[in-house]
Amino acid sequence: MMHRAGFVNIFGKPNAGKSTLLNAILGEKLAIVSPKVQTTRHRITGVLTEPGYQIVFSDTPGIIDPKYKMHEKMMSAVKSALEDADVALLLMDARDNLDECLELFASLKLKGTSILVINKMDNLEASTIEALREKCIAWGKAKSVIFISAIQKKNIDLLKKEIVQLLPESEPFYPEDTLTDRSTRFFVAEMIREQIFHLFEDEIPYHTAVVVTLFQEKQTLTKISADIVVTRETQKGIILGERGRSIREIGSRARQEIEKFLDRKVFLELHVKVRDKWRDNDKYLREYGLL
Numbered sequence: 001m002m003h004r005a006g007f008v009n010i011f012g013k014p015n016a017g018k019s020t021l022l023n024a025i026l027g028e029k030l031a032i033v034s035p036k037v038q039t040t041r042h043r044i045t046g047v048l049t050e051p052g053y054q055i056v057f058s059d060t061p062g063i064i065d066p067k068y069k070m071h072e073k074m075m076s077a078v079k080s081a082l083e084d085a086d087v088a089l090l091l092m093d094a095r096d097n098l099d100e101c102l103e104l105f106a107s108l109k110l111k112g113t114s115i116l117v118i119n120k121m122d123n124l125e126a127s128t129i130e131a132l133r134e135k136c137i138a139w140g141k142a143k144s145v146i147f148i149s150a151i152q153k154k155n156i157d158l159l160k161k162e163i164v165q166l167l168p169e170s171e172p173f174y175p176e177d178t179l180t181d182r183s184t185r186f187f188v189a190e191m192i193r194e195q196i197f198h199l200f201e202d203e204i205p206y207h208t209a210v211v212v213t214l215f216q217e218k219q220t221l222t223k224i225s226a227d228i229v230v231t232r233e234t235q236k237g238i239i240l241g242e243r244g245r246s247i248r249e250i251g252s253r254a255r256q257e258i259e260k261f262l263d264r265k266v267f268l269e270l271h272v273k274v275r276d277k278w279r280d281n282d283k284y285l286r287e288y289g290l291l
């Protein structure tokens, strides 16, 4: 039987549901999902291996202002990801302005084939879906148009089938049991960062990076230390909370998530560090794995 394999990039505006879709397809919690925008800083690659095919996914950051150096890096990641993909999933929220999204997608220099994926169909009436579908098909720039609900896992199998059809004939790129080529440390850092997103409003999460400084597999548990890096002393105070209440909360929630992910007991130690302007500094960005 012919084997297909290739690279697929999910592309869309912040909050379109890229991380949720990736998780729905892979069935594992790989990318962090949060109702706030711009939580995805890295190119996360998930690998789906099934009989007859292998799909290598990349969850690229949404479109954003190159306001900070970090954002410039994210934008260049978006560009290269688009260039080297066999298939691009152009993902949009069904409630976003259609014309605006289509214009945006049309402006991308896509090399491979693209599928227009309209997410959050659970928010729409059937008649609205049909009207939208007609407009999308009339656009004509995508190979196909698929409505999904990433959160309810609706039409995910249909989408997978469509992707596979568009993949080139190729041997698999990764061993069969590979789920991702990101290190466990990376996911651990993301899980800690996710708790910061859940616990703090406004500015704080955007000024925060998490670096895992120690990852030790002991006989009965895994010992992990991590630094939460912020830009100002006042932010450090907020992360710590009154008598360390907030950081204990972050630690206990993150530990539970990490234990589920690693499927073993975890001892988690968190420290808060102040690094002035870390987001504009190449040295720090490299250290935090953002370069």
Ligand SMILES: Nc1nc2c(ncn2[C@@H]2O[C@H](COP(=O)(O)OP(=O)(O)OP(=O)(O)O)[C@@H](O)[C@H]2O)c(=O)[nH]1
Pocket: 012, 013, 014, 015, 016, 017, 018, 019, 020, 021, 032, 033, 034, 035, 036, 037, 038, 039, 040, 061, 062, 119, 120, 121, 122, 123, 148, 149, 150, 151, 152
């Ligand atoms: N109703 C509904 N909400 C969804 C669906 N998919 C995602 N969401 C929600 O939309 C929000 C954004 O989802 P994410 O997956 O974090 O979006 P993203 O595109 O990865 O966002 P960034 O990380 O900011 O680039 C979250 O609150 C999700 O729960 C869906 O199918 N239906």
